[in-house]
Amino acid sequence: MAQGRFITFEGGEGVGKSTQITRLASRLRAMGRTVTVSREPGGSAGGEAIRALLVSGDVDRWSPVTEALLMNAARRDHIERVLQPALARGDIVLCDRFADSTRAYQGAGGGVPADAVAALEALTVGATQPDLTLILDLPASEGLTRAQARAQANLGGEARFEGKGIAFHERLRAAFLSIAEAEPGRCIVIDASGGADAVEARIWTALRDRWPDLDARP
Numbered sequence: 001m002a003q004g005r006f007i008t009f010e011g012g013e014g015v016g017k018s019t020q021i022t023r024l025a026s027r028l029r030a031m032g033r034t035v036t037v038s039r040e041p042g043g044s045a046g047g048e049a050i051r052a053l054l055v056s057g058d059v060d061r062w063s064p065v066t067e068a069l070l071m072n073a074a075r076r077d078h079i080e081r082v083l084q085p086a087l088a089r090g091d092i093v094l095c096d097r098f099a100d101s102t103r104a105y106q107g108a109g110g111g112v113p114a115d116a117v118a119a120l121e122a123l124t125v126g127a128t129q130p131d132l133t134l135i136l137d138l139p140a141s142e143g144l145t146r147a148q149a150r151a152q153a154n155l156g157g158e159a160r161f162e163g164k165g166i167a168f169h170e171r172l173r174a175a176f177l178s179i180a181e182a183e184p185g186r187c188i189v190i191d192a193s194g195g196a197d198a199v200e201a202r203i204w205t206a207l208r209d210r211w212p213d214l215d216a217r218p
Contacts, residue, residue, distance in 0.1 A: 003087060003088070003090060004036075004086060004087040004088070004089065004090050004091045004092055004093055005092045005093070005131050005132070005211070006083070006087060006093045006095070006128070006129070006130045006131050006132075007092065007093065007094050007095070007130065007131065007132045007133075007134065007207075008095045008097070008098040008100070008130040008132075008133045008134070009021055009094065009095065009096050009097070009133075009134050009136065010097060010098070010100045010101060010104075010133055010134070010135045010136070010176055010179075011135055011136035011137060011138070011143070011176060011192065012104075012138065012140055012143045012144075012169055012172045012173050012176065013143050013144055013146075013147035013161060013162055013169065013172075014138065014142070014143035014144060014145065014146030014147030014148075014150065015136035015137065015138050015143050015146075015192045016136060016146075016192050016196065016199060017096050017097070017136055018039075018096055019196050020134075020136065020196070020199055020200060020203055021037055021094045021096055022037075023196070023200045024094060024200070024203060024204075024207075025037050025094055027204070028092055028214075031214075031215070033092050034089070034090065034091045034092065035091060035092050035093075035094060036082070036086040036091045036092070036093045036094070037093075037094050037095075037096075038078065038082055038083065038086075038093065038094070038095045038096070039095065039096035039097060040071070040074065040075060040078060040095065040096065040097040040098055040101065041054050041055070041070070041071055041074040041075070041097075042074065042078070043074075043078040043082050043083075043095070044074075044077045044078045044080075044081040044082050045077075045081075046073075046074065046077035046078075046081070047074040047075070047077050047078040047082075050070050050071075050073060050074035050077075051074060053070060054067065054070055054071065054074075054160070055159075055160050055161065056159075056160055057160055058160070059160060059163040059164055061160065063110075064106045064109075064110025064111055064112045065106075065110075065112055065116075067105070067106050067110065068102055068106040068107075068110075068112050068116070068117060068120060069120070071101075071102045071105075071106065072102065072120045072121070072123075072124040075098070075099065075102075075124050075125070076124045079124070079125065079126075079128050083095070083128055084128060087128070095130075098130060098133075099121045099124075099125050100133060100135075100176065100179050102117060102120070102121065103117055103121070103175060103179060104171075104172045104175035104176050104179070105161065105172060107175065108171045108172065108174065108175030108178075109164070109168050109169075109171045109172050109175065129186075130186060131186075132186065132187075132188065132207075132210060133179075133180075133183075133186050133187045133188070134187075134188055134190050134203060134206065135176050135177070135179070135180050135187055135188070135189045135190065136190050136192040136199070137173070137176070137177065137189050137190065137191060137192055138173075138192045138193060139173070140166060140169040140170045140172065140173045141166060141169075142193075143169070143173075143192075144162065144166060144169050147159075147162045148162055177189065188206045188210075190202050190203055190206065
């Protein structure tokens with residue numbers, strides 16, 4: 001595989017992205033695939049430094065515009081230092097969030113105008129576009145309950161976005177579903193309800209339908 005495949009996982013809080021990325025990475029590696037797993041905000045040293053600013057502290061620590069600028073600064077460093085080199089090596093890259101999250105969180109959720117979000121995305125992302133985006137979908141209330149339980153277990157260290165309230169999270173869900181509807185060639189909505197095994201099976205079916213050669217040994 002001369003050029004890698006870039007798969008992003010999107011969705012609201014508590015939908016199980018991290019769990020499913022870990023499971024998919026293990027499955028692909030067992031098949032002999034070279035996999036890079038990353039996340040946003042973060043993924044690179046610079047990105048992780050910015051992440052610490054974004055995901056902790058008071059809910060109103062940053063305005064949505066400031067968040068969008070910080071997210072894109074982290075994303076550009078991540079792209080240059082991690083994503084582009086991994087894809088050039090031919091890796092399968094699995095990324096927990098990417099540009100769609102900025103569209104949803106700072107755009108639909110925070111009210112940053114869509115044209116401003118799009119302009120930042122065009123400047124930051126350029127040609128480094130996902131080949132496939134899996135949008136894990138749950139009712140916002142269910143996902144938020146899961147996320148808040150996780151934050152309590154982790155002593156609330158990265159709970160800033162969970163504190164934005166149910167109306168914000170309802171807007172996020174609607175935004176992700178709208179993105180999927182607008183870009184069906186790139187996006188697949190995955191029902192994230194039920195156990196992790198069932199969700200994993202849905203994701204694997206979606207991947208094999210998209211890339212039948214994924215089962216073949218490299």
